Amino acid sequence: MNKYEIQAEEYFRSMNAEPEFKIVQEAMEQLIEKYELADRSVLCIAPGNGIEEYWFHRHGCELTFVDIDQYGSIEPGLKSYTADAPSRTLTYYISDAAQFAAKAERTYEALYISGITNDECRRRSILDKHSVWPSNEKPYLDFVTALAGRNLKPGGLFIYQSYYGGVDALYNKHYTGLLKKHLGEAGVHLLHYYVFNAAHSVSLTVGLKGSGQEADDYMRRIKHRPELTLFHGRSELNRQGIRKVYDRVDGIQ
Numbered sequence: 001m002n003k004y005e006i007q008a009e010e011y012f013r014s015m016n017a018e019p020e021f022k023i024v025q026e027a028m029e030q031l032i033e034k035y036e037l038a039d040r041s042v043l044c045i046a047p048g049n050g051i052e053e054y055w056f057h058r059h060g061c062e063l064t065f066v067d068i069d070q071y072g073s074i075e076p077g078l079k080s081y082t083a084d085a086p087s088r089t090l091t092y093y094i095s096d097a098a099q100f101a102a103k104a105e106r107t108y109e110a111l112y113i114s115g116i117t118n119d120e121c122r123r124r125s126i127l128d129k130h131s132v133w134p135s136n137e138k139p140y141l142d143f144v145t146a147l148a149g150r151n152l153k154p155g156g157l158f159i160y161q162s163y164y165g166g167v168d169a170l171y172n173k174h175y176t177g178l179l180k181k182h183l184g185e186a187g188v189h190l191l192h193y194y195v196f197n198a199a200h201s202v203s204l205t206v207g208l209k210g211s212g213q214e215a216d217d218y219m220r221r222i223k224h225r226p227e228l229t230l231f232h233g234r235s236e237l238n239r240q241g242i243r244k245v246y247d248r249v250d251g252i253q
Contacts, residue, residue, distance in 0.1 A: 001095040001103065006081035008063060008090040012054050020051045027233030028055035034225050035157055035206060037061065040109035043151055045097050046116040049074070050090075052233070053112065057090070064091045064108065066100045070117070098143035107153040114161040114232075119144060123165030133172040138182045148209060149186035155214060158188045158207040163232055166201035169193060169245045176246045183207050189215035193246035194228060198237040203245075204228075219248050 032038055038059040047053045047065045056063055069075050075094045093100055097116060119141045126137055140160075148158050169175040180190045188207040196202040208215045230242055246252055 001093055001099060002075065004078040004081070004092045004094075005089050006078060006092065008057050008088045011081055011090055012050070012057060015049060017049070017051060017054075021054050024052050024233035025055060027230050028052055029059075030226070030228050031159070031231065032056070032059050034222060034228055035159070036222065036225075037110055037157070042110045042112055043108040043147070045111070045113045045147065047112075047114070052114055056112070057088075061110075062088060064093070064106075066093045066095055066097055068096050069094050097147065098141075101143045101146040101150060104151055107151055108156060109153055110157040110159060111148055111152050112159045113144065115163050116144075120162060120165035123162075123167060125165075127165070127167065133167050133175055133178070135174060135178065137178075139167070139175070139179050140182060145182060145186040145188075148183070148188050148207075152186075152188070152209045154210050155218075156209045158183065158186075158205070158209065160205040161232055162201075162203045162205075163235065166195075166203045168200040169195065169203070170200050170243075173252070176252060179205065179246075189248065190246065191215065191219060191248045192244060194231060194242050194244050196232075196235070196237050196240065197243055198240040202232060202235065202237065204231045204242075215248060 032055065037056065039061065041062045042056050043064050043066070044053045045066050047067060050065060053063060053065070067074060078092055122141060126134065152158065167175050176190065176193055179193065183190055186209070188209045189212060190205070190207045192206045194204040208218050228242060
């Protein structure tokens with residue numbers, strides 16, 4: 001598990017990725033606004049170069065990235081950065097997420113996962129074998145909830161965006177119940193579950209770690225914030241609208 005402390009501004013500027021940043025801007029800024037994510041410490045799993053996560057940086061967040069760097073394209077570049085200047089740093093771990101979950105001691109105010117290959121592929125493999133999601137299968141690999149249980153602060157937000165191995169919760173009506181149960185093992189209460197209108201397998205899950213009362217209080221606090229109209233900004237399918245399948249206050253939609 002290799003750790004790099006680098007200047008966040010220098011890192012993102014050197015990417016020369018303004019067109020890519022722009023593509024995801026609206027979706028990420030809606031997410032940040034809706035869930036009060038500005039100026040938080042955010043643990044980002046499998047971010048790659050951090051195209052989506054750039055917008056957390058722009059909104060004052062302190063970022064920690066964890067990526068296995070499957071193709072060896074990230075770590076060589078990290079070695080060329082420094083963190084000497086008095087500016088916000090980006091901490092980047094080249095590590096398997098499960099290994100990080102087992103070893104990391106620090107806690108964060110938000111956990112952000114935008115697709116992680118082994119977890120997505122597991123769900124896809126299960127769905128390839130079954131017409132309905134099996135009730136005895138958990139929604140996530142255990143390291144995902146281990147990260148939430150070990151590395152999220154009380155009151156912290158769990159945010160998981162699935163775009164490959166997602167489960168159609170409109171067809172699998174029992175799935176949100178399985179989500180609530182699995183997240184509950186980490187002390188996380190499911191708040192919202194969204195899907196694309198054009199592809200119900202593309203989903204966004206948001207939960208809060210804490211007591212049921214704390215989750216209810218948070219829901220009341222964000223009630224009047226603008227509703228999401230899109231997520232996963234890299235997909236053109238989001239332009240066809242999204243649907244909220246589950247709401248902690250209103251239940252299954």
